[in-house]
Amino acid sequence: MAPRVTGNSGQNLALRAIGSFASHIVTASKGVSNLIVPQLCAACGIEIGPDSDELCGSCWMELSALVAVPHCNGCGDDARPYLLIDGQCTRCRFKRRPFDVFIRVGRYTGALRSLVLRFKRHFILDRLLGRLLRDALAGKLELSDIDHWVPIPSHWRRRLWRGFQPTSLLTRAAIPKGAGTAESLLTMTRYVPPFHHKMSSRDRSKAIAGAFRMARGTVVRGGTVLIIDDVSTTGATLREAARVVRAAGASRVVVAVIARSVWGA
Ligand SMILES: [Zn+2]
Numbered sequence: 001m002a003p004r005v006t007g008n009s010g011q012n013l014a015l016r017a018i019g020s021f022a023s024h025i026v027t028a029s030k031g032v033s034n035l036i037v038p039q040l041c042a043a044c045g046i047e048i049g050p051d052s053d054e055l056c057g058s059c060w061m062e063l064s065a066l067v068a069v070p071h072c073n074g075c076g077d078d079a080r081p082y083l084l085i086d087g088q089c090t091r092c093r094f095k096r097r098p099f100d101v102f103i104r105v106g107r108y109t110g111a112l113r114s115l116v117l118r119f120k121r122h123f124i125l126d127r128l129l130g131r132l133l134r135d136a137l138a139g140k141l142e143l144s145d146i147d148h149w150v151p152i153p154s155h156w157r158r159r160l161w162r163g164f165q166p167t168s169l170l171t172r173a174a175i176p177k178g179a180g181t182a183e184s185l186l187t188m189t190r191y192v193p194p195f196h197h198k199m200s201s202r203d204r205s206k207a208i209a210g211a212f213r214m215a216r217g218t219v220v221r222g223g224t225v226l227i228i229d230d231v232s233t234t235g236a237t238l239r240e241a242a243r244v245v246r247a248a249g250a251s252r253v254v255v256a257v258i259a260r261s262v263w264g265a
Pocket residue numbers: 041042043044045046055056057058059060
């Protein structure tokens with residue numbers, strides 16, 4: 001049988017979502033506030049008109065191009081320059097994969113990188129990023145099949161310092177109305193310092209090994225678990241989280257991120 005090459009319905013959905021954002025008319029109250037404070041593009045910071053939604057035209061175009069790049073369902077890397085076979089790149093087709101599906105909005109670069117950085121620094125744009133993530137998810141799986149929406153946890157010291165957990169905000173924003181709630185099924189057993197961007201995959205895996213456990217009293221046996229993070233570089237954090245969830249009996253583990261980064265870049 002000829003191998004099936006997956007379509008890009010996820011990208012199409014996300015592109016449609018971007019189109020609707022771009023054409024969205026802001027509310028009257030927002031219009032009034034713009035008389036006092038000019039609205040700025042959330043990605044590049046240039047002044048934008050009152051009818052624009054979050055981004056300037058060129059950043060929407062850049063974001064559309066980033067979202068349109070097909071990615072491997074196994075590792076989230078760009079498909080190019082090769083074709084995906086059954087949704088997977090050559091590396092993922094021939095090895096045991098830690099996740100059933102890897103979903104991303106786009107590559108960690110350009111306008112998408114700017115949005116993620118602003119989100120992480122200023123705790124804003126979660127609704128915009130959540131919606132992009134939801135549309136990326138909807139193109140790859142039935143959202144009603146997800147039994148548990150699980151954000152990658154932060155250590156309590158970090159939560160205390162920040163006052164919130166970014167992945168929880170993202171997860172809440174990504175869940176369609178009535179489709180579930182963000183569940184803190186995973187907790188961190190110890191503090192893991194942020195990874196240096198040039199840290200190898202092996203060192204990251206060592207650093208994060210054993211850092212997660214299932215929260216007391218949680219049951220995922222037989223269910224589909226979706227684990228959400230903001231950015232994935234080597235996938236070490238997601239792999240460890242998936243391992244714990246699978247060991248607890250989940251039958252299907254899907255991971256989703258806003259952006260997939262490139263190691264060492
Ligand atoms: Zn812009």
